[in-house]
Amino acid sequence: MNSDLQKEAFRIEGLAGAKTLSGAVTIGGAKNAALPTLAALPLFKGSVSLSNIPHITDIRRMAALLRGIGVDLIQPEHGTYEAVVKKIGDPTFDEDLGKRMRASIILTGPVLARCGSVTFPHPGGCVIGERPIDLFLEGYRKMGATVERTGDVYTISAPNGTLQGAEIFFKVPSHTATETLMMAAVLAEGETVLKNCSMEPEITDLATFLVRCGAQIEGAGTPTMRITGGGLLQADEEHAVMPDRLEAGSFLVLGALCANDLTIQSCNPEHLEAVLYRLTEAGVPITVSESAIEITGNTASNDTFNAFDIKTHEYPGYPTDLQAPSTVFLTQCTGESVVFETIFEGRLHYTEDLVRMGADITMWDPHRVQIKGPTPLKGKELEGPDIRAGLAFIIAALVAEGESIITNINYIDRGYERIEKKLQSIGASVERVSK
Numbered sequence: 001m002n003s004d005l006q007k008e009a010f011r012i013e014g015l016a017g018a019k020t021l022s023g024a025v026t027i028g029g030a031k032n033a034a035l036p037t038l039a040a041l042p043l044f045k046g047s048v049s050l051s052n053i054p055h056i057t058d059i060r061r062m063a064a065l066l067r068g069i070g071v072d073l074i075q076p077e078h079g080t081y082e083a084v085v086k087k088i089g090d091p092t093f094d095e096d097l098g099k100r101m102r103a104s105i106i107l108t109g110p111v112l113a114r115c116g117s118v119t120f121p122h123p124g125g126c127v128i129g130e131r132p133i134d135l136f137l138e139g140y141r142k143m144g145a146t147v148e149r150t151g152d153v154y155t156i157s158a159p160n161g162t163l164q165g166a167e168i169f170f171k172v173p174s175h176t177a178t179e180t181l182m183m184a185a186v187l188a189e190g191e192t193v194l195k196n197c198s199m200e201p202e203i204t205d206l207a208t209f210l211v212r213c214g215a216q217i218e219g220a221g222t223p224t225m226r227i228t229g230g231g232l233l234q235a236d237e238e239h240a241v242m243p244d245r246l247e248a249g250s251f252l253v254l255g256a257l258c259a260n261d262l263t264i265q266s267c268n269p270e271h272l273e274a275v276l277y278r279l280t281e282a283g284v285p286i287t288v289s290e291s292a293i294e295i296t297g298n299t300a301s302n303d304t305f306n307a308f309d310i311k312t313h314e315y316p317g318y319p320t321d322l323q324a325p326s327t328v329f330l331t332q333c334t335g336e337s338v339v340f341e342t343i344f345e346g347r348l349h350y351t352e353d354l355v356r357m358g359a360d361i362t363m364w365d366p367h368r369v370q371i372k373g374p375t376p377l378k379g380k381e382l383e384g385p386d387i388r389a390g391l392a393f394i395i396a397a398l399v400a401e402g403e404s405i406i407t408n409i410n411y412i413d414r415g416y417e418r419i420e421k422k423l424q425s426i427g428a429s430v431e432r433v434s435k
């Protein structure tokens with residue numbers, strides 16, 4: 001990791017509840033679609049061109065992991081990667097890189113399927129709760145592989161070098177386990193049936209790309225997927241990764257609280273129905289077209305928004321990744337609300353900092369908080385705890401009165417490409433400074 005990045009901070013001048021931001025932001029490629037799409041490269045032979053890839057830390061790490069196992073990967077221009085996949089050399093991940101991000105686990109599926117074995121460290125990532133990998137290991141075992149563990153390093157091996165198709169039921173729907181086992185099945189022998197799958201649009205985006213390149217995958221975006229294994233895939237045209245629904249959703253919440261008029265363009269509003277429904281019900285003036293969301297004439301004060309409850313849920317429910325920005329929104333609404341984080345058990349700690357800023361939030365238990373609003377917020381020094389809560393702090397700082405300093409912004413940089421530039425372009429006073 002670039003140690004300079006860790007020393008950077010955002011200095012933000014709050015708007016004290018005024019809605020003076022306006023303009024348009026263009027949404028970039030989705031982190032959580034770009035990561036598995038890059039991780040799919042070992043399933044291919046020949047050249048693969050990918051575009052709309054965000055320029056963020058996690059992507060650079062995934063690219064480094066791929067280069068480390070022998071994938072020839074270049075970045076000819078901003079947002080574009082070109083790979084030539086010949087032979088995968090040593091299917092052993094760089095330990096330090098693998099530990100630094102949760103998404104390294106996704107690469108284990110394609111590498112295992114291609115090479116017959118893979119060695120990798122227990123993946124790290126944001127501290128948002130316990131993040132086990134049992135679903136991955138159980139899936140590989142069902143496909144005939146053996147699992148050995150030495151300390152924090154796993155080696156998975158397929159007998160005779162080939163995985164066998166299997167029927168796999170996920171005890172909980174898991175976004176990355178669904179895409180990882182889907183990819184492992186693409187090169188396995190016979191048919192794999194995945195049940196109780198996650199249905200996130202990023203999985204469908206990936207499956208659509210793989211099918212175009214020769215994979216036999218049915219049912220992506222539904223709870224049951226059927227994959228028939230075959231040979232290596234071949235890409236004949238560039239694949240553009242889908243827009244980031246979480247970046248779009250974050251700007252939607254920001255716009256609701258701080259913008260008079262805001263256009264969020266190059267996004268897919270269909271991916272944000274749960275959030276659009278709630279914010280519209282709360283009174284935010286939103287209009288939606290095919291690839292844009294607009295907030296117009298948002299002049300009423302925030303305390304005219306009505307509070308609502310949130311229970312996070314796998315897609316198409318209310319996304320856990322927008323829970324923190326939405327909680328900031330609720331601190332400005334009139335009434336009481338309960339936020340129930342059902343997916344991760346460590347994803348509400350940031351609310352303690354919102355309380356320091358003036359929010360009236362009571363933690364009932366690690367999964368539930370009660371919010372009473374509206375409450376004015378005051379600028380503070382805040383430490384970004386993970387990608388999404390870091391972004392929520394930016395929104396809270398913009399709502400607040402006075403200056404805030406957000407440190408530990410390397411987390412925010414993991415998920416959002418130069419977020420301060422987009423914020424500045426709509427009139428926000430946000431500066432990247434050295435600490």
Ligand code: EPU
Pocket residue numbers: 031032035102103126130131132133134135136172173174175176177198320321343344387388415
């Ligand atoms: N789970 C298990 N065993 C496993 C894997 C997951 O019990 O082997 C549990 C988790 O503990 C959790 C639940 O399953 O309770 C769902 O987690 P999931 O596996 O779906 O999360 P993930 O795949 O690790 C992805 C995103 C996260 C996002 C979640 C939920 C990527 C790279 N990450 O994580 O994104 O929060 O799905 O939608 O796609 C982010 O972008 O900030 C981020 C954290």
